[in-house]
Amino acid sequence: MKVLIVDDEEMIRMVLKEYVEFEGGETDEAQDGMEAVLKCRENEYDVILMDVMMPKLDGFSAVKEIRKFSTTPVIMLSARGEEYDKLFGFEIGSDDYVTKPFSPKEVMARIHAVIRRGAHKEEQEDTYEFEGLKIDMKGRNVYVDGAKAELTPKEYELLFYFVQNAGVALTRERLLNKVWGYDFYGDDRTVDTHVKMLRGNLKQYRKYIVTLRGLGYKFEV
DSSP, X not given: OEEEEEOSOHHHHHHHHHHHHHTTOEEEEESSHHHXXXXXXHOOOSEEEEESSOSSSOHHHHHHHHTTTOXXXXXXXXXXXXHHHHHHHHHTXXXXXXXXXXXXXXXXXXXXXXXXXXXXXXXXXXXXXXXXXXXXXXXXXXXXXXXXXXXXXXXXXXXXXHHHTTTOOEEHHHHIIIIIOTTOOOOHHHHHHHHHHHHXXXXXXXXXXXXXXXXXXXXXX
């Protein structure tokens, strides 16, 4: 794996570099958001560790620029742990958010997690099975213990989006944008209502849709 470490604090870059390379990975470094964007245009990385508060170009702005040309997983690093900051980070396209001070071992675990999720997406499976829950993406069918579940079109789309982003924290706003579309004028309650109906149809497998208090949902198996 090749990791780009973006932080204006040399000590933090040094510690993360040591842990990544200890596990056999390669590292590259950037001291600010502008340098990070340039490096991402010139190189391929498996994961980007992006600090939020930096000179010249902050982490959030850097991620916005990077998302214009790259889907490389981004893990935000920030001393600001407010809910709004985490939500905003997910909305602009980051894949995870770690609050400082952090354990380097935790950061490594997050790195491996986003890489696994990326590999899973690339497989582009047509059928998914989680115990007695079977999801046929191509046929748009869902089976609960062998019985076909009668879902509304939006429930299908919501479930499929959850499965395709398994393990990813999804804000209500992101779900509205991706499932309902950017021109939809509803609010968060629309998402909550559909999730409630979807859970009802999934019966005991509703457990896979986990509520993230104050943020949104995550499909977790």
